[in-house]
Amino acid sequence: MHEIRKNALNRRLCVAPMMDWTDRHCRVFHRNLAPNALLFTEMITAEAIIHGNLNQLIGHDPVEHPLALQLGGSNPETLAMAVGQASDKGFSEINLNVGCPSDRVRNGQFGACLMAKPKLVAECCQSMIAASNIPVTVKCRIGIDDMDEEQGLDRFVDLVADVGVQVFYLHARKAWLNGLSPKENRDIPPLKYDRARRLARRRNDLSIVLNGGLETVDQISAESTGFSGVMLGRAAYRMPYLLTAVSEVFFAASPPSRREVVDAMAEYADRMEKTRVPLRNITRHMLGLYAGQRGAKHWRRQLGENARLSDDGGAFIRKISDECEELAARLAK
Numbered sequence: 001m002h003e004i005r006k007n008a009l010n011r012r013l014c015v016a017p018m019m020d021w022t023d024r025h026c027r028v029f030h031r032n033l034a035p036n037a038l039l040f041t042e043m044i045t046a047e048a049i050i051h052g053n054l055n056q057l058i059g060h061d062p063v064e065h066p067l068a069l070q071l072g073g074s075n076p077e078t079l080a081m082a083v084g085q086a087s088d089k090g091f092s093e094i095n096l097n098v099g100c101p102s103d104r105v106r107n108g109q110f111g112a113c114l115m116a117k118p119k120l121v122a123e124c125c126q127s128m129i130a131a132s133n134i135p136v137t138v139k140c141r142i143g144i145d146d147m148d149e150e151q152g153l154d155r156f157v158d159l160v161a162d163v164g165v166q167v168f169y170l171h172a173r174k175a176w177l178n179g180l181s182p183k184e185n186r187d188i189p190p191l192k193y194d195r196a197r198r199l200a201r202r203r204n205d206l207s208i209v210l211n212g213g214l215e216t217v218d219q220i221s222a223e224s225t226g227f228s229g230v231m232l233g234r235a236a237y238r239m240p241y242l243l244t245a246v247s248e249v250f251f252a253a254s255p256p257s258r259r260e261v262v263d264a265m266a267e268y269a270d271r272m273e274k275t276r277v278p279l280r281n282i283t284r285h286m287l288g289l290y291a292g293q294r295g296a297k298h299w300r301r302q303l304g305e306n307a308r309l310s311d312d313g314g315a316f317i318r319k320i321s322d323e324c325e326e327l328a329a330r331l332a333k
């Protein structure tokens with residue numbers, strides 16, 4: 001087994017894997033907001049990695065580093081093969097999805113339903129670790145359905161940690177696999193930060209990163225106590241400037257202005273235009289940049305509706321940003 005360096009990566013601030021959202025363009029945007037955050041790919045199945053176009057699936061810009069690759073799967077051999085293909089592609093760690101409750105995922109026997117099969121998850125991780133020269137980590141829930149969230153979660157984590165997994169991203173609510181949609185499963189089962197904290201205290205030899213419902217700087221600062229870090233999902237996507245405020249608190253990083261982020265993304269958009277990436281594929285992730293600010297509506301509408309019509313790439317993003325700032329200045333008078 002390769003040596004796993006638990007502390008080599010800083011996981012104080014992580015941006016969650018989100019399918020259809022955290023693609024490579026989104027991650028470049030988040031990187032400009034949070035230079036120290038650990039970013040995650042969307043979940044990619046082990047089968048896809050083995051049979052698909054590797055560059056299309058996991059190609060990324062070095063600026064995205066540190067970046068974790070999230071895999072979905074439950075077959076130890078297939079997962080090891082996928083790890084073999086991906087582990088020299090610049091990722092900082094490989095993460096196994098044991099938290100996603102969608103039907104598509106359940107039918108393939110991976111995601112949150114695997115919380116009921118800790119021995120299988122341990123086997124999967126063991127074979128991934130054997131095939132990997134970077135850390136293998138797990139993202140999971142505190143339980144599923146009627147699983148006992150005290151003993152059940154402890155047993156799950158202990159068995160998986162026994163094979164060498166040292167980092168767990170814990171969405172601090174159960175997944176109810178019968179009857180709730182994936183979206184409902186992100187909101188309805190109650191959040192139990194205390195349960196997550198008890199785990200972090202009992203297994204203080206591991207890195208436990210808290211996830212679920214973290215939305216404001218004050219709440220994040222308060223709730224992060226006792227954990228190795230926090231993982232932000234929807235709040236980071238919908239109110240991305242939050243990442244700068246959290247980075248300021250955690251890393252004393254001086255926050256870039258929205259305009260600096262716009263300029264960096266405009267340059268990126270011009271670079272991507274040369275490889276025929278439509279502007280809209282980049283701007284769709286940026287709609288929340290001015291959330292809560294004067295001009296937010298204008299930004300959202302222009303970027304959302306007109307980016308696809310624009311053929312002047314970065315200049316379009318800069319122009320809308322100028323208009324927002326002018327609008328904000330006028331409204332402030």
Ligand SMILES: Cc1cc2nc3c(=O)[nH]c(=O)nc-3n(C[C@H](O)[C@H](O)[C@H](O)COP(=O)(O)O)c2cc1C
Pocket residue numbers: 016017018019020021042043070097098099100139171186211212213214231232233234235
């Ligand atoms: C659109 C969307 C897609 C998601 N896709 C994934 C995924 O691919 N893998 C995963 O482990 N979790 C996925 N999640 C769950 C998030 O990673 C996170 O655990 C969840 O949203 C709770 O965190 P939050 O309350 O900060 O959003 C997804 C969530 C959303 C909203």
